[in-house]
Amino acid sequence: MTESTSLVSLFISSFLAATLLPGGSEIVLVSVLKLYPELFWPALLLGTLGNTLGGMVSFGMGWLLPQTHKLKHEKIQHYGTPHYCLPGFHYWVMRYVLLPDG
Numbered sequence: 001m002t003e004s005t006s007l008v009s010l011f012i013s014s015f016l017a018a019t020l021l022p023g024g025s026e027i028v029l030v031s032v033l034k035l036y037p038e039l040f041w042p043a044l045l046l047g048t049l050g051n052t053l054g055g056m057v058s059f060g061m062g063w064l065l066p067q068t069h070k071l072k073h074e075k076i077q078h079y080g081t082p083h084y085c086l087p088g089f090h091y092w093v094m095r096y097v098l099l100p101d102g
Contacts, residue, residue, distance in 0.1 A: 001035070003036055003039060006031075006032045006035060006036060006039070006043075007032070007039065007042060007043060007046050009028060009032075010025070010028050010029060010032050010043055010046055010047055010050070011046045011047070011049065011050040012050070013025040013028040013050070014028070014029075014046070014047045014048075014049075014050030014051045014054065015050040015051070015053055015054040015057075016054065017051070017054065018050065018051045018052075018053075018054025018055045018057075018058065019054040019055075019057050019058050019061075025047060025050070025051070029043060029044075029047050
C-alpha cells in the first residue's frame with residue numbers, strides 16, 4: 001500500500017467510524033503509523049478531519065430527521081424522558097447508564 005492510499009483509507013475509515021459504521025479507525029491509524037512513521041502529522045490531521053466531518057454528518061442527519069418526518073417538538077420532548085419509558089425505574093436506569101464499562 002502506498003503512502004497516499006494509506007492516508008485516503010485512514011480518512012475514509014475515520015469518517016465512516018464517526019457516522020454509520022462502528023469501526024476501527026484507530027487500528028487503521030496505528031497501522032499507517034507503523035508502516036510510515038514519517039506521516040505522523042498528516043495521518044493525525046486526516047484522521048481528525050475525517051472524524052470531525054463524520055460527526056458533523058451524524059449531527060446533520062439527527063437534525064434533519066425531525067424536520068423531514070414532520071415530528072412535533074412536543075412528541076420528541078415527551079417520548080425522550082426516562083419517566084415515560086420506564087415509570088418507577090428511571091432513577092436506577094439513569095444510575096446504571098453512568099457506570100463505566102469493564
